[in-house]
Amino acid sequence: MADKKKTGLLASIGDSQIWKSIFRTGVPVTRRQRMMGVLNSVFLHLHPVRLPKHAVKLKYTWCMGGLSFFLFLVLTISGILLMFYYRPTVEYAYTDIMDLSEQVPLGIMREIHRWGAHAMVIAVWLHMFRVFMTGSYKPPREFNWAVGVIMLFLTLLLSFTGYLLPWDQLAIWAITVGANMARATPFLGHEGPGASLLAIGDINLVSMTSDIRFALLGGRFVGEGALLRFYVLHCVGLPFIIAILMAVHFWRVRKDGGISTPV
Amino acid sequence: MKRRKFITWLSVGWLAFAGATGGFFTMIIRFLFPNVLFEPPQSFKVGFPSDFQLNQVDERFKQSQAVWLVRTAEGMYALSTVCTHLGCTPNWLITDNKFKCPCHGSGFRKSGINFEGPAPRPLERYRIVLAEDGQVLVDKSVKFQYEKGQWDSPEAFLTT
Numbered sequence: 001m002a003d004k005k006k007t008g009l010l011a012s013i014g015d016s017q018i019w020k021s022i023f024r025t026g027v028p029v030t031r032r033q034r035m036m037g038v039l040n041s042v043f044l045h046l047h048p049v050r051l052p053k054h055a056v057k058l059k060y061t062w063c064m065g066g067l068s069f070f071l072f073l074v075l076t077i078s079g080i081l082l083m084f085y086y087r088p089t090v091e092y093a094y095t096d097i098m099d100l101s102e103q104v105p106l107g108i109m110r111e112i113h114r115w116g117a118h119a120m121v122i123a124v125w126l127h128m129f130r131v132f133m134t135g136s137y138k139p140p141r142e143f144n145w146a147v148g149v150i151m152l153f154l155t156l157l158l159s160f161t162g163y164l165l166p167w168d169q170l171a172i173w174a175i176t177v178g179a180n181m182a183r184a185t186p187f188l189g190h191e192g193p194g195a196s197l198l199a200i201g202d203i204n205l206v207s208m209t210s211d212i213r214f215a216l217l218g219g220r221f222v223g224e225g226a227l228l229r230f231y232v233l234h235c236v237g238l239p240f241i242i243a244i245l246m247a248v249h250f251w252r253v254r255k256d257g258g259i260s261t262p263v
Numbered sequence: 264m265k266r267r268k269f270i271t272w273l274s275v276g277w278l279a280f281a282g283a284t285g286g287f288f289t290m291i292i293r294f295l296f297p298n299v300l301f302e303p304p305q306s307f308k309v310g311f312p313s314d315f316q317l318n319q320v321d322e323r324f325k326q327s328q329a330v331w332l333v334r335t336a337e338g339m340y341a342l343s344t345v346c347t348h349l350g351c352t353p354n355w356l357i358t359d360n361k362f363k364c365p366c367h368g369s370g371f372r373k374s375g376i377n378f379e380g381p382a383p384r385p386l387e388r389y390r391i392v393l394a395e396d397g398q399v400l401v402d403k404s405v406k407f408q409y410e411k412g413q414w415d416s417p418e419a420f421l422t423t
Contacts, residue, residue, distance in 0.1 A: 173351055173366065180350040215295045219302060 046250045048258055055259040060134070064127035069246065071120040078113040079235065086165070088231035090224050093167035117159055124155045136260040144252040147245055154242045161234035164227060175230070176222050179213055188212040303328060306402035308394055312339060312423045320355045320373060330389060330401055331355065331362075333373060338422040341401045342375045343387040362386070376409065385409040391421045 013019055014027065028034040038044045054060060085104055086096045100110040128148065131137055137145035164175045183191040187198065190211040198205040208220060218225025253259065307328060315321050315334040324330045329352070331342040344352050351366035361378075362371040369380030376385045390405035399421065407413035414420070 177349040177351065177366070209300075210296065215292075218295075218297060219300055221302070223302065225297065225300075 046247065046254075048254045052258065052261070054262060060262060061259065062126060062130050064123050064130055068120060068123040068127055069250075071116050071123055072242075072246070074116045075113060075120060076239065078109050078116065081109050082113055083235060088165065088227050090167070090227060093165065093227060097166045097168075117162060121155060121159055124152055128152060134260055134262070141252075141256045141260065144249060144256055147249050147252065151242055151245050151249065154238055154245070158234060158238050158242070161230040161238065164222070164230045165234065167227060172222055175226065179217055179222065179226070182213040182216060183211070185212050305404040306390075306400060308396075308398040308400050311398055312393075312421070315339065320357075322355060324401075325352075328401070328403070330403070332399075332401070334423075338420055339391060339399060340375075340420050341389040341391045343389060343403075343406065345387070346382060347377065347384045347386060348380070348382040388414060388419050390418045392418055393421065 020026075023037075024040055025033050025036045028037045035049045038047065038049045082100065085100055087093065097110065101107050104110075131145065131148065160175075160178060164171045183189045185192045187194040188206065188211060189195060190204070190206050190208055190213075192206075195206040195211070196204070208214065214220070216226075216229065217223075218229045307324075309324060309330075309332060312334065315332060317334055317336065319334065321332040321334070324332065325344055329344045331344060333340055333342065346353050346364040346366065346369055348364065348367055348369050351364050353362040353364040353369065353371065356363050360373060362373075362375075364370070364380065364382070367381050369377060369382035371377050371382070371386050374385075375388060377383070385408075388407045388409075390402040390407070392400050392402070394400040405418065407416055407419035
């Protein structure tokens with residue numbers, strides 16, 4: 001009797017206009033319905049409709065690509081939560097980080113973000129290693145490998161920009177050292193090769209206050225401008241670019257013939 | 264409209280579009296370079312030569328201006344506190360009579376010459392002259408590098 005009533009309730013929900021307007025295919029029974037269910041969902045359609053059996057074997061993929069994406073989601077959610085408490089100014093940045101572990105409820109969100117960031121860098125490297133060792137970078141997947149290399153670079157840049165935000169001695173000097181490398185950029189850095197060629201008479205076009213390092217830091221040294229710029233890049237600029245590339249990356253995995261097959 | 268006229272207007276349209284797009288990108292790049300910096304001024308007075316003790320490294324302007332001032336029997340010079348390895352700030356160790364960088368261990372003599380660690384060249388010196396009122400003026404916008412022979416320049420060393 002109870003079973004019958006439950007089936008009736010489920011059936012009436014499934015028959016309602018709200019349910020049908022969201023899930024158009026109904027309960028999938030046939031293969032075609034299952035396929036349509038995946039194709040008609042914006043979230044599921046990035047994923048393949050059908051997977052070969054070998055593709056779900058942990059010993060082949062290590063699940064490192066999926067873990068990288070999972071960690072990106074963890075970092076996005078925890079990062080947005082941190083933004084409610086953190087102020088990117090010289091006056092408040094360091095004390096806000098202290099408060100995040102001492103005053104904010106549960107006090108673990110910053111640690112989740114930090115450890116998740118370390119884990120994501122490791123997962124991305126292991127994913128690259130797996131793809132390389134299984135030869136999955138070869139045609140027809142060479143474009144997706146190139147997209148992956150750019151995303152590796154963006155992951156490291158996200159890590160680098162996030163490094164400055166605690167605004168402690170380690171952060172300031174690490175970014176000072178890191179940003180000084182930009183001085184040696186060919187033509188764009190004021191101490192780099194070719195920079196002295198870009199001059200009109202005695203006036204150097206690429207100088208301490210007009211080179212690529214100056215644009216990155218928003219000043220001559222790591223200060224207020226650099227903190228704000230790194231914050232914006234870390235929270236908005238770089239995640240925006242990497243999210244677009246991730247959509248391309250997942251879509252191309254499927255379009256290039258799915259996960260590579262062990263030979 | 265004649266075909267010739269249509270193609271003319273089409274190219275004018277595309278050129279205008281390309282020009283506008285290029286202009287916007289130029290504006291975006293230029294936007295990243297601020298006109299005003301809220302940083303300490305590059306040249307400043309540090310006091311009279313007699314304010315500085317003989318053969319001592321004066322650290323009063325290290326924090327605010329990133330400069331060490333050294334007075335010897337012959338005169339004075341202004342050393343940059345930026346390590347020539349990767350840009351950290353070394354410490355003046357008075358007992359060891361040397362500058363020692365905490366990051367990677369580069370060591371410099373009191374003159375600024377490197378003698379240990381990974382630093383590839385001596386510390387830089389800044390322009391140092393006497394102002395009209397007799398005070399010592401340090402100008403950080405002009406720097407002198409030993410390896411380029413610039414320390415022999417008259418403004419790299421203030422003879423007192």
